[in-house]
Amino acid sequence: MSPTYDIDSFHAGLVEHGLIVPVGVPGAFGRGAVFEDVLERFNGLVSQVARDDGAEVYTFPPVIDRQVLEKVHYLDSFPHLCGAVHSFFGNALQALALAERANSGGDWGSLLGQTGVVLNPAACYPIYPSLAGTLPPEGRLVSMLNWVYRHEPSPEPTRMQSFRVREFVRAGTPSQVVAWRDMWLQRGLDLLGSLGLPARSDVATDPFFGRGGKILAMNQKEQKLKFEVLVPVISLDEPTAVCSFNFHQDHFGSTFGIRTVDGEVANTACLGFGLERVTMALFKTHGFDPKTWPDAVRARLWP
């Protein structure tokens, strides 16, 4: 029996099997133990594939320096997706007004002020400032597992406000960076294929804001700066991006003063596995109970 693809039954299945726990807002659900086990084991497989590459490994918190967002001009392209962190800076009387407003169901956000941090909208952002300076001849390679925020509340389970990305960032010469990106594009397809996922890659674009964004997206597509690896999860016709590859050329190198050993502005590229999305692709493809998954898939995840 070939599976059907629709949002409601997939969401209901995830909930009924205890894989996710709905909360009052879309895209911020809890993850159950079985969901987490699959997610962590997939992340472990990524580490295994990358083990001989010698990446430096970091974890950054879900909030980052607000200035990073400003420096990369995130608000020029994705204002609708940003998550700025606001808090309370007032005195005792103002605190009383704030609490009363909140307790009466009023708008209390307008009584807050902006802090120095924002939610991290892209797993790779926090590392660039620390790459500043001259790279070693072989460039640098970094891996991270970070929580990412996008303000796009949706009932569609794979479109989350908050999710984890297993990220790799490569900085070096253009040829170092592009060769590395191309190698991982094939690795990603191989890894997902080894888990029985019908993955394919394609040129892709970012969800730039507004009409001007259409032109940015066209340029991005023409220059093949973004690729995605796609697996059907809630639609056969519009498969879900579970892995994303971005070639930034010298954008971050010039913004953060990253140079190659020859004194040129460094190029960078990143790739990220959307860990919740890969996990959901596995549940969609093989069923809601991992005990019934094909032996070859189980052998990969529970060796």
Next chain:
Amino acid sequence: MSPTYDIDSFHAGLVEHGLIVPVGVPGAFGRGAVFEDVLERFNGLVSQVARDDGAEVYTFPPVIDRQVLEKVHYLDSFPHLCGAVHSFFGNALQALALAERANSGGDWGSLLGQTGVVLNPAACYPIYPSLAGTLPPEGRLVSMLNWVYRHEPSPEPTRMQSFRVREFVRAGTPSQVVAWRDMWLQRGLDLLGSLGLPARSDVATDPFFGRGGKILAMNQKEQKLKFEVLVPVISLDEPTAVCSFNFHQDHFGSTFGIRTVDGEVANTACLGFGLERVTMALFKTHGFDPKTWPDAVRARLWP
């Protein structure tokens, strides 16, 4: 040689040994591979200690439903610590104004509106709505590992804006809940002691806002509703709370409609290990290089 306790040299040591990576704002640093290894292994020890308790295990994202914050009246007590998530809801012209404001170093937060999510300020909060209804006779026990946000930027490494808590929540009758809390207070001391940490427990208070907060804190202390396990990290005289135990009586039970099998409003308690703080306590106590730690400690963490 007995160690000295001061903020600057401890921060410098963490950075020099690659354990943390400073970013442009305080309390949001990156964590290096060795730091993460210790943190994960300590978390694993907690799981081992708790393995026969039969806790349900969840992971919640760093953002939670804004209404949870409102329902528990967080802003009455801790307005200064909150982190509300704001985003952009305007049209193309307004987006242009936003980007121009951000690019010129102006205040762009006032051009945003509040979203339906807030940063999670207490690891236990997201679970209470899903405990609504009648508990089984033995009550319920939940474990989570969640990122927590507090708006308290500080150069003091153990005072972070964003950190992880390994949390346990118990819901049931008052006697079930208090017996469980008391058992974990001893377990916490034993676990930290087995890692060579000079841990002691004490009655504690939450950092309530303002003058009214002093009265709340006095009541909390008198009723012994909060305990902490403390280890010296940046001061011998004022040791750092690495584990916190809160008895909420029927506060969350009544707020979220949680009942015992007898129809009474359920009581709840929670406890959380501040994973970064425990990790820092280990580095402070045993040195910045885990290879040089005492054999007994290494045997516990790298068995």
